[in-house]
Amino acid sequence: MSDPSVYRLNSKEVARATEEWLAKRGVTKGQIGQLVMLLQKDYFPELTLDECIVNVESVLSKREVQNAILTGIQLDMLAEEGKLLPPLQNMIFNDEGLYGCDEVLALSIVNVYGSIGFTNFGYIDKFKPGVLKKLNERNGKDVHTFLDDIVGAIAAAASSRIAHRKQAEREAMEEALSGGDSGPDTP
Numbered sequence: 001m002s003d004p005s006v007y008r009l010n011s012k013e014v015a016r017a018t019e020e021w022l023a024k025r026g027v028t029k030g031q032i033g034q035l036v037m038l039l040q041k042d043y044f045p046e047l048t049l050d051e052c053i054v055n056v057e058s059v060l061s062k063r064e065v066q067n068a069i070l071t072g073i074q075l076d077m078l079a080e081e082g083k084l085l086p087p088l089q090n091m092i093f094n095d096e097g098l099y100g101c102d103e104v105l106a107l108s109i110v111n112v113y114g115s116i117g118f119t120n121f122g123y124i125d126k127f128k129p130g131v132l133k134k135l136n137e138r139n140g141k142d143v144h145t146f147l148d149d150i151v152g153a154i155a156a157a158a159s160s161r162i163a164h165r166k167q168a169e170r171e172a173m174e175e176a177l178s179g180g181d182s183g184p185d186t187p
């Protein structure tokens with residue numbers, strides 16, 4: 001592959017690898033869906049877990065999200081294997097609080113559905129519910145420095161998607177009830 005002109009990106013391969021690596025690292029769509037449920041159930045009491053998972057799948061279908069997941073998981077794994085250069089090796093292995101690049105990478109996922117994802121991401125990062133608690137348990141062997149932020153970011157992005165779509169549904173309903181385009185402001 002020394003000639004760059006022969007490189008061809010295989011999008012399906014990227015999507016498949018993302019799904020496979022998330023599973024290998026112990027994270028399921030259902031677990032991320034539960035985080036979404038936690039973030040959104042107060043705003044949309046009728047929301048189901050299946051609906052949350054559908055929104056998680058939609059986030060996972062985005063290439064920029066897949067890229068962030070693969071990059072983060074790879075760095076976690078290299079840290080587990082002790083293959084990073086010092087001092088980065090120790091910073092990622094020990095989830096150094098002042099490192100911060102794990103959160104920055106995760107923000108590229110949060111951004112996919114607009115800025116309201118930031119609030120959800122901040123909340124989930126602070127309280128670390130569900131699968132995030134498990135990912136943050138340290139056993140001196142497994143490293144999830146990047147993956148915990150990535151999973152939180154996927155849940156935050158899926159929550160934003162739900163919020164945007166529910167708002168659009170509500171507006172469409174209100175418009176239909178008020179007689180379509182012939183609302184009071186229409187001349």
Ligand SMILES: [Mg+2]
Nearest residue numbers: 102145146149
């Ligand atoms: Mg982290």
